[in-house]
Each structure stands twice: as structure tokens, then as C-alpha cells.
Amino acid sequence: KAGVTQTPRYLIKTRGQQVTLSCSPISGHRSVSWYQQTPGQGLQFLFEYFSETQRNKGNFPGRFSGRQFSNSRSEMNVSTLELGDSALYLCASSLRAGGYEAFFGQGTRLTVV
Amino acid sequence: GQQLNQSPQSMFIQEGEDVSMNCTSSSIFNTWLWYKQEPGEGPVLLIALYKAGELTSNGRLTAQFGITRKDSFLNISASIPSDVGIYFCAGASGGGADGLTFGKGTHLIIQP
Numbered sequence: 001k002a003g004v005t006q007t008p009r010y011l012i013k014t015r016g017q018q019v020t021l022s023c024s025p026i027s028g029h030r031s032v033s034w035y036q037q038t039p040g041q042g043l044q045f046l047f048e049y050f051s052e053t054q055r056n057k058g059n060f061p062g063r064f065s066g067r068q069f070s071n072s073r074s075e076m077n078v079s080t081l082e083l084g085d086s087a088l089y090l091c092a093s094s095l096r097a098g099g100y101e102a103f104f105g106q107g108t109r110l111t112v113v
Numbered sequence: 114g115q116q117l118n119q120s121p122q123s124m125f126i127q128e129g130e131d132v133s134m135n136c137t138s139s140s141i142f143n144t145w146l147w148y149k150q151e152p153g154e155g156p157v158l159l160i161a162l163y164k165a166g167e168l169t170s171n172g173r174l175t176a177q178f179g180i181t182r183k184d185s186f187l188n189i190s191a192s193i194p195s196d197v198g199i200y201f202c203a204g205a206s207g208g209g210a211d212g213l214t215f216g217k218g219t220h221l222i223i224q225p
Contacts, residue, residue: 004155033212043156043201045212058212090155092213098205100144102213104155 002027004093004105012111018079021108025072025093031055032074033102034066037088046089049074050097081112119202119216126192127224134200134219135186142204145178145185146213151198159200160187189221197223 005024013019025032034046045058049068066076072093078085088109092102119136126132136145144163148156160171162178162185169176175188185202199220203213 006155035212035215042217043203043213043215045214048212056212092155100205101146101158101161102203103158104148106153106155 004091004103006089006091006105006108008108009106010109010111012113013081015081015083015112017081018077019081019110021076021078021089021091021110023074023076023091023093023105025074025091026103029093029095029103030072031094031097031102032068032072033092033094034074034076035090035092035104036060037090037107038086043090046076048097055097078110083112086110086112117202117204117214117216119219121219122217123220123222125222125224128192128194130192132189132192132196132221133186134202135184136202136204136216137184138204138214139183140206141182142206142214143182144205145176146203146205147174147176147185147187148201148203149198150201150218156201192221192223194223194225197221 007022031050033048035043037043047057048055052068063079068074088107090107092104094102146161147159150156160176165182167178173190199218201218202216
């Protein structure tokens with residue numbers, strides 16, 4: 001059974017640009033959550049999608065958005081990038097909504113210069 | 114928001130020693146999860162706990178869901194070099210409205 005796949009693995013962007021990250025969950029999983037990981041703040045919840053609907057959102061500005069498609073694949077978008085957005089962005093998939101037994105991908109390492 | 118205090122921050126141990134780490138919360142959680150993360154990888158789920166008082170093992174790893182539902186611990190017995198990594202606890206409240214709340218991690222370093 002394939003795990004969670006995130007693309008791309010690495011990304012370098014310039015301040016002010018926007019970026020889209022992609023996540024393919026484990027087959028059969030309908031919940032996809034996104035997390036930001038930084039050395040200072042640790043792992044922080046961004047948002048969760050379940051059956052193409054955003055179920056909940058963490059404490060991040062509106063520049064961070066996402067969506068989920070009918071095949072459960074999800075994308076996350078960050079607009080008007082800031083230096084502080086440099087982080088490892090992790091996607092996790094679960095069978096059920098609510099973050100239970102979330103399985104993580106390898107992450108996308110975003111560097112904003 | 115909810116916060117998890119995970120301790121210790123780091124541990125330097127000898128191969129073969131037992132390890133213990135714990136997490137405490139100011140809020141009640143309905144689910145506790147323990148993850149391990151290695152450099153360049155995403156967190157890997159080790160153990161999931163769903164009931165207060167529950168004790169669950171996964172090989173040399175044992176974790177417990179505290180009776181108060183505000184704490185959990187993870188023990189690793191007879192550590193080996195491949196146990197090196199950062200261990201995170203994570204909690205979810207009813208309905209998972211805030212996703213998973215993570216501790217800051219325990220960095221385990223094993224000296225041969």
C-alpha cells in the first residue's frame with residue numbers, strides 16, 4: 001500500500017511569490033491535514049480537508065489556503081510569500097476526520113529567499 | 114490554544130539503556146499519538162492510544178494514556194542505535210477541531 005506522497009520535495013521561492021504544494025493521501029483515506037514544521041514553533045496545524053470540504057483551520061493568516069479534490073488529493077497554496085514561511089510543510093492522511101492515526105508524508109521543504 | 118509540554122527536550126544515553134519520556138497537557142485529549150521523526154523524513158506513527166489508562170506496546174516501545182487524559186508517556190526498552198531520532202507526542206480533542214497538537218519533541222541520542 002503506497003504511503004502519503006508529497007511533491008515537490010524541495011522548493012526555493014522569492015519573497016512575494018506564491019507556491020502550490022501537492023499531497024496524495026493513502027488510498028482510501030479521505031482526510032488530509034497540513035502542518036507547518038519550523039525549528040522555533042515545532043509542528044503546527046494548518047488545516048484539514050475531509051471529503052473536499054475544509055473541516056477546520058489553524059491559526060494561520062489567509063495567505064495560507066488549500067483544497068481537496070474528489071480523489072482526495074489535496075493542494076496547499078501560500079500567496080505573497082514571506083521569509084518566515086520557510087519551513088517543512090507536512091501532509092498527513094487519515095481514514096477518519098479529526099486527525100486520528102494520521103500518517104505523514106516526507107514533506108516539502110520550502111525556502112523563501 | 115492547547116499546549117503540550119514534552120520532556121525531556123533531549124536525552125543522551127548508552128546503547129542498551131531504557132528510555133522514558135512524557136507529555137502533559139493543560140487540556141483533556143481523547144487521543145494520544147506518539148511519532149518518531151528522522152532527518153529529512155516526515156513523522157512516523159509509532160503508537161496510538163484511545164482510552165484513559167490504556168497501555169499499548171509496539172515491540173520495545175510501550176506507551177500509556179494517563180488516567181486524567183492530560184498526560185501520556187512513552188518507554189523504549191533496551192535502546193539500539195536505530196532508535197536515534199526525535200520523538201513527538203500528539204493529542205487530539207473531541208472531534209479533532211484543532212487537528213493534532215504536537216509537543217516540541219524529545220531528541221534521543223545514543224552513544225555506542
